[in-house]
Amino acid sequence: MTKTLTLLTATAAVVLALGMPALAALSTDAGPRATAALEATALRLAEGDDEGGWFRAAGRDHDEDEGACDDDEGGCGAAPAAAPAGTVAPPKNGLFAPGAAPQVQTN
Amino acid sequence: MKPTLAALALTTALTVPGLGHARPVTFTATLNDYGGNGAYLAFYVTDPSGAYVGSLWMAGRKSGYYQHLTGWYQATGGDPAQIDGITGASVGAGRTLKITLDLADTLMDAGYTLHVDAAAENLRESPNDVTVPLTAAGAGQTVAGRRYVAAFSYQM
Numbered sequence: 715m716t717k718t719l720t721l722l723t724a725t726a727a728v729v730l731a732l733g734m735p736a737l738a739a740l741s742t743d744a745g746p747r748a749t750a751a752l753e754a755t756a757l758r759l760a761e762g763d764d765e766g767g768w769f770r771a772a773g774r775d776h777d778e779d780e781g782a783c784d785d786d787e788g789g790c791g792a793a794p795a796a797a798p799a800g801t802v803a804p805p806k807n808g809l810f811a812p813g814a815a816p817q818v819q820t821n
Numbered sequence: 822m823k824p825t826l827a828a829l830a831l832t833t834a835l836t837v838p839g840l841g842h843a844r845p846v847t848f849t850a851t852l853n854d855y856g857g858n859g860a861y862l863a864f865y866v867t868d869p870s871g872a873y874v875g876s877l878w879m880a881g882r883k884s885g886y887y888q889h890l891t892g893w894y895q896a897t898g899g900d901p902a903q904i905d906g907i908t909g910a911s912v913g914a915g916r917t918l919k920i921t922l923d924l925a926d927t928l929m930d931a932g933y934t935l936h937v938d939a940a941a942e943n944l945r946e947s948p949n950d951v952t953v954p955l956t957a958a959g960a961g962q963t964v965a966g967r968r969y970v971a972a973f974s975y976q977m
Contacts, residue, residue: 767945793884796901796908804906804922807875809866811843814923816878818909821917 846924846977848878850937850951851917853971859911860941860969861886862918863893866955869932873897877935878920879904881911889940892948914941929977930956939969 799818804810852860861881866874873896881887887899897903912918937951947968953959953975963974 767943793887793899793901795882795884796879796904797906798882799907799909802906805875805903807903809875809877809922809925809928811923811925814843816907817921818878819919820910820912821919 842926843923844926844977845921846975847919847921848935848975849917849919849973850912850966850970851972852912852914852969854915855941855944855969856914857941857944859913860939861890861911862950862969863887863890863936863938864920865893865896865936865938866928867896867934867936871934874933876903876907877922877924879908880918882908886940886942889946890938890948891940891946892936892938928955935975937966937970937973939966941969 799816803813804816806812848864850862859881862878863876863880864878865876868874876893876897879887884899884901888894907922933955935951935953935955936949939947939950945968947966950966950968950970951964951973953964953973955975957977960975960977963972965971966973
């Protein structure tokens, strides 16, 4: 009986030691973020499948951050990258005045 | 003296109409704070029949992502020659992109439509996020996009 009580007490102590910090973190900082993430996921799922999404392109998609598909090197079967603005004249598609370079600004 | 004046008159007569055929147009697009990575935006024009005429700007440099700008991609097949010299960086959430281009006068009030397709990583594609007729009367008017573009306008 004494042995059982000792074992029970030890188990409860371990559970409290491990579980309480996790519960505390969940109920303070991580709680709102976890809730927001769940809401965002639910919102995306609720938007329906009428339009495609970047995430649906598994297998033909590329990770820009990890450089898995470097278009500058013609990787992943993608078309070569277009010339950046300022390096060549705009295309002669009848929309632009000849020789005029675009001016771009991002705030 | 007379040949010089004649030459001057001739070159002026040829140059002035050419200058009148284009005008600077500034497009301004402010994105929603959608909470994702930088958005790719394709600006392109269709004629009165809805046929693709040409591109005005591509925000985003990785051609592998262009397939997500579905309207533009269907019209061009992703041809990089369509956007040579008119390609820049993608646009972050909540940021404002302002582009000034010297555009042909014939685009205005002639039934042409400007389209802006948008897409961002791990989020929905949005073809025709903005569609506006190119008219003198429409200049200065702000419109809202469907998903990514919070406000769009053009000024002449």
